[in-house]
Amino acid sequence: MIDTIIWLHDKGLSISHPLFELPNAGTPCFFIWDDGYFKQRAYSLKRLVFIYESLCEMPIQIVQGNTLEIFTEMRPQKIITPYTADTEINHLIKQLAKGVAVETIRSKPFSMTPNSDVKRFFKYWSKAKKTALLEDAGKNL
Amino acid sequence: MRNLQNQFENRQALVNYVQKLAPWAEGDASEIKGGLSQGLEKLQAIDPINYGNTRNFSDGKITRLSPYVHHGIIDLNQIRNEALRHCSQPEQIIKFVQELAWRDFWQRVAEHHPEWVWKDVEPYKTGFKPQDYAEILPDDITSANTGIACIDWFIEDLINTGYLHNHTRMYIASYIVHFRRIKWQAGAKWFLSHLLDGDEASNNLSWQWVASTFSNKPYIFNLENVDKYFGMQVDMSSEHNAILDASYQQLTELLFPNLVERDRHD
Ligand SMILES: Cc1cc2nc3c(=O)[nH]c(=O)nc-3n(C[C@H](O)[C@H](O)[C@H](O)COP(=O)(O)OP(=O)(O)OC[C@H]3O[C@@H](n4cnc5c(N)ncnc54)[C@H](O)[C@@H]3O)c2cc1C
Numbered sequence: 337m338i339d340t341i342i343w344l345h346d347k348g349l350s351i352s353h354p355l356f357e358l359p360n361a362g363t364p365c366f367f368i369w370d371d372g373y374f375k376q377r378a379y380s381l382k383r384l385v386f387i388y389e390s391l392c393e394m395p396i397q398i399v400q401g402n403t404l405e406i407f408t409e410m411r412p413q414k415i416i417t418p419y420t421a422d423t424e425i426n427h428l429i430k431q432l433a434k435g436v437a438v439e440t441i442r443s444k445p446f447s448m449t450p451n452s453d454v455k456r457f458f459k460y461w462s463k464a465k466k467t468a469l470l471e472d473a474g475k476n477l
Numbered sequence: 478m479r480n481l482q483n484q485f486e487n488r489q490a491l492v493n494y495v496q497k498l499a500p501w502a503e504g505d506a507s508e509i510k511g512g513l514s515q516g517l518e519k520l521q522a523i524d525p526i527n528y529g530n531t532r533n534f535s536d537g538k539i540t541r542l543s544p545y546v547h548h549g550i551i552d553l554n555q556i557r558n559e560a561l562r563h564c565s566q567p568e569q570i571i572k573f574v575q576e577l578a579w580r581d582f583w584q585r586v587a588e589h590h591p592e593w594v595w596k597d598v599e600p601y602k603t604g605f606k607p608q609d610y611a612e613i614l615p616d617d618i619t620s621a622n623t624g625i626a627c628i629d630w631f632i633e634d635l636i637n638t639g640y641l642h643n644h645t646r647m648y649i650a651s652y653i654v655h656f657r658r659i660k661w662q663a664g665a666k667w668f669l670s671h672l673l674d675g676d677e678a679s680n681n682l683s684w685q686w687v688a689s690t691f692s693n694k695p696y697i698f699n700l701e702n703v704d705k706y707f708g709m710q711v712d713m714s715s716e717h718n719a720i721l722d723a724s725y726q727q728l729t730e731l732l733f734p735n736l737v738e739r740d741r742h743d
Contacts, residue, residue: 348549350513369481375501378670381492382507382639386673388495389511390550391483398481400498406478418549421587421678423594446553446581453589460582461575468574468581469567471558 340414348418349390355441366397445473507639516545525560529572535707543674553577587678594677597690604735610660626717639673650687655732661688
């Protein structure tokens, strides 16, 4: 049984993502080429080629299969994966979380605006601009 | 579970391989290539100062970074940091950073209200009810045969490259929802299958913005507007774009007769 694994989905194709920082450095990482998932989303060949080309530039394993089945077979203790607002990926994550601990990690913030409910852009922007115009969103202020 | 190949002799070999993995997938590969190296090349070429005054034009200083951003290859923090290196005062790049912020905003909206990604956030402000809009996208649209020269040209671009300028996304969405009275969801779904940056939050909420189910009024455009921003590239003759060759007042009367009727009674 594997301890912890990093699962990169198609909305998080980067090995500079904060999830690779300690304590996860060196954790096995892979991408699952899940035909059913792509087919359900009706991705055109253009989209699939773009994803595959991006994967080929990354030092990670690409495995083919059904995401839920692969994780059931592997039985890791924990899955770490990039955060996304994408509803399909979040649906998959919810299903995975029934059998294993799943931790989602966010990319570096664009602004330090509290993650509160927003509806109109300019209301959000009036707060966001205070840090959005600073390097690393003013993290070191 | 099978390990897949990650090295190829050339791009065509990779495309053939992906085609075999997904024989059901439609179309051909785009000329736009994936990968961090391509994304970084585009990042190094940004012109965030001149972006502000030119972004609405076909040849404006837009970045074409969206496919890399959508796939998490390059993040907004990296782009903003790079943009800051191009200016002496942050005010010089405010428009650029504000556009990056639109992505951050849409992601936040989708995080808090995942149901809004596919459901109308508010009623249409067009004088029509949701049931007045067709569910399905007709073939003449998906095959770029609408008979409106500029719209067909933009659709072909979408199908061939998987990338569209923001303005042409707005034109196509407005044409589908308001000129053809089709539900925004049908158009949004079709965009998601083609756009390399196809992103549920940015795409669907922008479609709702055009449709008026997530804004105060419907977005419409006319031939004069397309001519101003895209005239050099596209067949702009009145003959081949007849329905668009009208004033905003005329188009409002044509497209939203119930609104005009209501205004008369107010
Ligand atoms: C109907 C419609 C559908 C859209 N669908 C998508 C989509 O599926 N995916 C997507 O990423 N964007 C979408 N957009 C937003 C916008 O059109 C694209 O982000 C932009 O055109 C991408 O090109 P660029 O990278 O050259 O942008 P640039 O103008 O160079 O902007 C830089 C980056 O800022 C962000 N950005 C800029 N403008 C917007 C905007 N209005 N909304 C959200 N983010 C923005 C993008 O990440 C973009 O890569 C849509 C807009 C409309 C009107």
